[in-house]
């Protein structure tokens with residue numbers, strides 16, 4: 563079995579024994595420095611799969627390994643998930659400066675357009691787009707090795723979307739992070755995942771295809 567990268571192997575998950583399987587025997591991998599897209603219709607289990615890969619949920623069967631090791635049970639997780647709704651990932655009772663200090667010091671505040679004046683505010687005192695920049699800045703730090711971006715710019719205008727992706731992709735490339743981009747927008751995924759600096763390695767996975775289509779072609 564492959565030991566490099568972030569590897570989900572034979573993953574099965576359902577929310578309870580009364581629910582049907584949401585994730586059925588999915589295997590996929592993201593290598594260091596690789597940008598992989600993941601698309602499927604709404605309700606197909608993309609976010610659930612992202613939560614399995616980032617350790618928010620545990621698979622009923624199968625494994626998630628990072629460089630051959632299970633995800634750490636405590637401390638900062640090297641696989642970080644950014645959601646469409648940033649308010650779900652930040653503590654509403656903390657000021658922005660404390661949220662940003664939660665992991666290691668973020669490095670991209672300026673480039674993401676995080677205004678110093680926001681630092682003393684609480685999350686509900688920022689707009690959705692402003693808070694999303696904070697959520698992204700929080701995870702762009704040296705302890706993050708893999709990033710899962712689940713529809714992270716869906717609520718932003720085109721200019722802000724472009725600024726955020728430019729910053730994230732430059733950071734990913736410079737630090738050789740693995741990036742899994744989840745989305746419905748095929749054109750955006752294509753731009754991000756196959757138009758990059760190393761198009762040979764980058765892929766777009768379609769969750770509606772048989773799982774063999776998701777197995778890495780290394």
Ligand SMILES: Nc1ncnc2c1ncn2[C@@H]1O[C@H](COP(=O)(O)OP(=O)(O)OP(=O)(O)O)[C@@H](O)[C@H]1O
Pocket residue numbers: 577581584602603604605606607608609610611
């Ligand atoms: N906590 C939960 N309890 C029970 N069912 C859930 C829960 N979260 C999600 N589901 C169900 O699991 C299925 C997959 O949801 P998921 O959010 O993973 O899909 P998705 O592909 O990310 O959808 P979208 O593109 O609309 O965000 C859906 O049918 C959803 O209703």
